[in-house]
Amino acid sequence: DVVMTQSPLSLPVTLGQPASISCRSSQSLVHSDGNTYLNWFQQRPGQSPRRLIYMVSNRDSGVPDRFSGSGSGTDFTLKISRVEAEDVGIYYCMQATHWPLLTFGGGTKVEIK
Amino acid sequence: EVQLLESGGGLVQPGGSLRLSCEASGFMFSRFDMTWVRQGPGMGLEWVSLISATDGSTHYADSVKGRFIISRDNSKNTLSLQMNSLRVEDTAVYYCVKGAWADVWGQGTTVTVSS
Numbered sequence: 352d353v354v355m356t357q358s359p360l361s362l363p364v365t366l367g368q369p370a371s372i373s374c375r376s377s378q379s380l381v382h383s384d385g386n387t388y389l390n391w392f393q394q395r396p397g398q399s400p401r402r403l404i405y406m407v408s409n410r411d412s413g414v415p416d417r418f419s420g421s422g423s424g425t426d427f428t429l430k431i432s433r434v435e436a437e438d439v440g441i442y443y444c445m446q447a448t449h450w451p452l453l454t455f456g457g458g459t460k461v462e463i464k
Numbered sequence: 465e466v467q468l469l470e471s472g473g474g475l476v477q478p479g480g481s482l483r484l485s486c487e488a489s490g491f492m493f494s495r496f497d498m499t500w501v502r503q504g505p506g507m508g509l510e511w512v513s514l515i516s517a518t519d520g521s522t523h524y525a526d527s528v529k530g531r532f533i534i535s536r537d538n539s540k541n542t543l544s545l546q547m548n549s550l551r552v553e554d555t556a557v558y559y560c561v562k563g564a565w566a567d568v569w570g571q572g573t574t575v576t577v578s579s
Binding site for chain 1: 501508509511514516521523559564565566567568571572
């Protein structure tokens with residue numbers, strides 16, 4: 352099974368400063384069709400998860416452009432260019448390349464310093 | 465608007481059963497794989513099960529294989545999860561999720577397994 356490892360576990364950030372979250376997979380996430388099915392989710396306190404990024408770098412509708420995703424193969428990154436108060440929450444990566452067994456990372460908690 | 469509405473959660477004793485339902489609206493339900501994801505208290509997200517739109521094949525995490533059964537009724541736009549032989553460690557919020565790409569999530573339904 353594919354294991355997704357996120358770091359750091361906790362990320363205290365000053366408002367207006369950038370933040371970066373790493374996600375590494377135990378196997379390549381390049382699908383046989385050439386695509387890479389790596390998504391990022393945000394879960395604000397008390398809410399359901401919300402998808403932010405799909406296929407490594409594509410922002411979902413309504414997601415602010417301060418969020419960006421990058422990476423390839425087994426190493427991926429979610430960046431927030433300037434953290435705002437509403438960005439507090441837990442961020443998860445998830446792979447869907449190895450369908451039907453979907454796998455989530457353990458999560459990274461973003462908080463304001 | 466795409467919506468997923470879960471129901472059926474509650475308190476059940478270890479060894480008991482529970483059936484979760486998810487009513488989908490706002491999209492062509494029959495064309496999408498559907499997924500259940502759970503989140504234990506203070507824990508991360510765990511994929512539980514997926515049912516294919518293409519052939520109705522079902523897939524399970526090892527932690528629930530042989531105990532849970534996922535099904536769908538495309539005529540009613542409904543996804544279900546029959547949970548049997550429940551264990552304390554099955555306690556979680558269960559989310560109904562659209563697709564394998566997980567672009568839409570329901571609000572979740574809480575399952576508590578306790579004596």
